[in-house]
Amino acid sequence: MKRWVVPVIVFVLTATSWSGRIVRLYDLSQEQVLALLESGYDITSSDARLGFADVMLERGQLDQAALLAPRYEVMPEEWAHLMPESSRAMGYYYDPQENWAFWCGLAAAYPDLADTPASIGQSFEGRDIYVIRLTSTVGADWKPPILFTSLTHAREPGGNSVLIDFAMWLTDNYSSDTMAEWILDNTEVCFVPIVNPDGYEYNMPNGGNQRKNMNFSVPVPSSGIDLNRNYGYMWGYDDYGSSPNPYSETYRGSAAFSEDESQVMRDFTDALDPIASMNYHTYGGHLLFPWAYNNTPTPDQSTFESWGAAMTQYNGYNYGRCGQCLGYNANGDAVDWSYWSGGGHPKMWSFTPEVDDAGFWGGQNDTTLIASFCAECRYMNIWLCMNAPGFVGVEEEESHGIEPSGLSIGSLWPNPVVGTGCFSLSLSSPAGSRVALSLYDLTGRLVADLLDSGVEAGWSVLHAGVPDRVVPGLYVLRASSGQLEDRTLLTVLR
Numbered sequence: 001m002k003r004w005v006v007p008v009i010v011f012v013l014t015a016t017s018w019s020g021r022i023v024r025l026y027d028l029s030q031e032q033v034l035a036l037l038e039s040g041y042d043i044t045s046s047d048a049r050l051g052f053a054d055v056m057l058e059r060g061q062l063d064q065a066a067l068l069a070p071r072y073e074v075m076p077e078e079w080a081h082l083m084p085e086s087s088r089a090m091g092y093y094y095d096p097q098e099n100w101a102f103w104c105g106l107a108a109a110y111p112d113l114a115d116t117p118a119s120i121g122q123s124f125e126g127r128d129i130y131v132i133r134l135t136s137t138v139g140a141d142w143k144p145p146i147l148f149t150s151l152t153h154a155r156e157p158g159g160n161s162v163l164i165d166f167a168m169w170l171t172d173n174y175s176s177d178t179m180a181e182w183i184l185d186n187t188e189v190c191f192v193p194i195v196n197p198d199g200y201e202y203n204m205p206n207g208g209n210q211r212k213n214m215n216f217s218v219p220v221p222s223s224g225i226d227l228n229r230n231y232g233y234m235w236g237y238d239d240y241g242s243s244p245n246p247y248s249e250t251y252r253g254s255a256a257f258s259e260d261e262s263q264v265m266r267d268f269t270d271a272l273d274p275i276a277s278m279n280y281h282t283y284g285g286h287l288l289f290p291w292a293y294n295n296t297p298t299p300d301q302s303t304f305e306s307w308g309a310a311m312t313q314y315n316g317y318n319y320g321r322c323g324q325c326l327g328y329n330a331n332g333d334a335v336d337w338s339y340w341s342g343g344g345h346p347k348m349w350s351f352t353p354e355v356d357d358a359g360f361w362g363g364q365n366d367t368t369l370i371a372s373f374c375a376e377c378r379y380m381n382i383w384l385c386m387n388a389p390g391f392v393g394v395e396e397e398e399s400h401g402i403e404p405s406g407l408s409i410g411s412l413w414p415n416p417v418v419g420t421g422c423f424s425l426s427l428s429s430p431a432g433s434r435v436a437l438s439l440y441d442l443t444g445r446l447v448a449d450l451l452d453s454g455v456e457a458g459w460s461v462l463h464a465g466v467p468d469r470v471v472p473g474l475y476v477l478r479a480s481s482g483q484l485e486d487r488t489l490l491t492v493l494r
């Protein structure tokens with residue numbers, strides 16, 4: 001078979017492609033996408049199911065597009081970079097100063113719900129990377145943390161907008177929305193809105209195409225390190241999922257966690273022990289879960305798939321592994337390292353959303369576009385925050401020093417409950433007794449009695465079913481025995 005050949009790109013010794021344009025290449029096979037990667041093209045998005053890939057081309061390289069694909073389309077100029085006519089530094093995206101003002105303002109407006117931004121370490125150029133924690137004063141001393149990050153890649157401000165939107169939604173609606181109240185009463189939502197502050201600052205104004213960090217020193221010279229290829233699980237697994245070339249947009253650095261920014265995120269995450277994370281990127285309309293380093297399922301594939309289906313039920317995003325959705329793999333990225341339990345933290349349910357389909361700066365002059373992709377991501381965030389706490393397994397609970405005293409639900413699977421409605425539940429009971437399982441809606445109304453069964457003292461596993469008449473949605477599952485009770489959340493899909 002004839003090997004497919006692509007023109008070899010000449011690496012440019014500058015950090016940005018100021019005049020770059022994004023070109024969508026249609027009707028590509030997976031082999032052709034891999035050949036583009038191997039040749040050093042900056043693939044900005046791709047869709048394995050629809051068979052296209054977007055590449056960033058310099059203005060002078062646009063005539064290459066016809067050589068790369070039988071059919072192509074030059075995407076709007078603002079997809080690739082900030083337009084000079086905008087009077088604002090980053091259009092309608094929040095620039096670094098506006099971010100800082102927003103998060104400080106949130107803490108001032110909601111002192112009982114939002115902490116003031118706190119530094120978790122410094123970037124290569126000495127800028128603070130900061131976290132904002134949202135939780136209420138109600139509830140347990142320890143609440144399971146859920147981590148949201150954005151701007152690991154400095155040219156992807158869409159994810160930052162989603163974090164700002166979700167933080168506003170949680171605080172504005174805490175007093176009026178059952179789900180916002182439940183999330184802040186039962187979890188600690190942590191936002192790291194700018195993982196790569198040097199690159200983001202560099203993009204302002206009218207740059208816009210710096211993806212990597214600003215460490216140009218190792219090796220000398222380079223154009224920075226791709227922080228999302230610098231994490232310590234399967235770092236450098238192969239040269240497709242990350243690049244050894246210092247000028248490639250996926251250059252992985254000289255060693256795992258060689259970079260200040262990835263070290264800060266590693267140490268912060270290991271200290272926090274989140275149960276779940278959303279590492280926001282743009283663009284493409286995907287929800288990715290592990291493994292990314294190769295296209296094989298994790299032991300939790302069926303859970304990830306059911307969560308993916310539930311989380312994307314309203315926005316229609318593709319969900320799956322990187323290789324399934326994009327057609328290529330990525331090694332040394334945050335989502336694999338987060339899920340992997342061999343580091344300094346327990347396994348967490350980690351996702352990489354790729355927001356919408358408007359390039360990197362597509363909403364710079366269009367607030368309605370930014371608002372629409374914030375809205376389409378909000379439900380994914382809500383769903384994760386409401387369901388991940390029910391998935392803190394027995395092992396993780398014990399590792400946080402929580403011993404069941406009284407009746408205690410350990411884990412529930414599958415969740416969401418799908419198809420026939422059958423599920424299993426592990427339950428710890430202090431003494432041999434009868435246990436009843438009942439289902440309530442979020443307003444506290446009894447929906448169905450599911451089970452009334454005898455259990456032994458200690459841990460046991462119960463099997464039950466959700467009746468067909470129960471409509472899809474989020475419910476509270478209550479286990480009770482005399483005066484004792486415990487609750488968890490259960491999602492029903494049909």
Ligand SMILES: [Zn+2]
Nearest residue numbers: 153156281282
């Ligand atoms: Zn990215």
